[in-house]
Amino acid sequence: MARYAYVNGRYVDHREASVHIEDRGYQLADGVYEVVGVRDGKLIDEKPHLDRLDRSLKELRIAPPVSRKTLCFVIRELMRRNRLRDGLVYMQVTRGVARRDHAFPTTPVRPSLVLTTKNTRHLGPDVGPGIAVRSQPDIRWERCDIKTVALLPNVLAKQAARESGAYEAWLVDAKGCVTEGASTNAWIVTGDGELITRQTDSGILAGITRGTLKSIADKLQLKLVERPFSLAEAKQANEAFITSATSFVTPVIRIDDAPVGDGKPGPTARRLREEYVRFAEAGETVT
Numbered sequence: 565m566a567r568y569a570y571v572n573g574r575y576v577d578h579r580e581a582s583v584h585i586e587d588r589g590y591q592l593a594d595g596v597y598e599v600v601g602v603r604d605g606k607l608i609d610e611k612p613h614l615d616r617l618d619r620s621l622k623e624l625r626i627a628p629p630v631s632r633k634t635l636c637f638v639i640r641e642l643m644r645r646n647r648l649r650d651g652l653v654y655m656q657v658t659r660g661v662a663r664r665d666h667a668f669p670t671t672p673v674r675p676s677l678v679l680t681t682k683n684t685r686h687l688g689p690d691v692g693p694g695i696a697v698r699s700q701p702d703i704r705w706e707r708c709d710i711k712t713v714a715l716l717p718n719v720l721a722k723q724a725a726r727e728s729g730a731y732e733a734w735l736v737d738a739k740g741c742v743t744e745g746a747s748t749n750a751w752i753v754t755g756d757g758e759l760i761t762r763q764t765d766s767g768i769l770a771g772i773t774r775g776t777l778k779s780i781a782d783k784l785q786l787k788l789v790e791r792p793f794s795l796a797e798a799k800q801a802n803e804a805f806i807t808s809a810t811s812f813v814t815p816v817i818r819i820d821d822a823p824v825g826d827g828k829p830g831p832t833a834r835r836l837r838e839e840y841v842r843f844a845e846a847g848e849t850v851t
């Protein structure tokens with residue numbers, strides 16, 4: 565089966581899909597992206613993802629390459645062509661192709677729009693065995709709220725984690741507090757059963773899964789506090805977990821060399837995962 569990518573108005577064979585070498589995304593990381601989860605052919609939280617894409621574009625003063633309506637159509641058409649049931653839709657917008665210069669192009673350029681899809685295994689309500697995370701210094705810039713393709717610090721942190729046998733990196737700021745994961749948001753559950761996740765500001769990405777989980781926690785009448793938490797506090801926590809469009813809710817059972825709680829996925833993460841999957845199942849059917 566041919567796998568398609570969408571590149572600037574055309575559906576092309578994924579193996580042949582390309583942008584110009586002077587695309588500012590390629591040369592300067594001057595662009596933004598979004599990743600929307602798909603489960604059973606349904607897009608999860610499409611609207612908040614597209615709202616965040618608009619926000620990222622606005623912050624960087626890149627014009628939306630197509631209307632929201634067109635983008636929604638392209639997403640569905642690519643899913644249909646690629647028969648995507650479980651996986652991800654990736655979309656990327658860059659400032660476009662222009663003669664290399666750090667400053668924005670002075671003549672109008674068309675922003676580049678690229679979409680791809682990826683099949684993943686079917687993520688169900690079972691949380692699985694949990695994952696290990698490795699702490700890494702957060703060496704990113706001060707606008708982590710923008711979902712830019714400039715991901716080199718995240719790449720290096722994730723690689724360091726993987727080389728140490730962990731699945732994800734937890735980024736730690738100068739004050740010793742966990743900001744977020746390299747590509748996920750970070751949560752803990754205290755001994756009092758309080759859910760803690762860092763407040764959203766320019767220090768982290770406001771995860772869409774994080775936002776949905778806040779509503780779920782509220783519905784379940786769990787106490788949620790948005791505040792910084794230190795790495796030391798996380799290691800003492802009853803439970804820890806990560807959230808993202810890719811991982812849903814996944815328990816953290818080890819932080820560096822310390823087991824979290826009894827070293828097994830805890831009841832809060834299990835419950836939240838079940839509820840999240842229920843929410844995802846209720847989404848809009850596309851294929």
Ligand code: PMP
Nearest residue numbers: 747748749769771772773808809
């Ligand atoms: N933080 C970072 C740095 C990320 O890259 C991601 C994944 N996009 C997240 C958090 C989780 O965001 P979401 O729930 O929207 O996938």
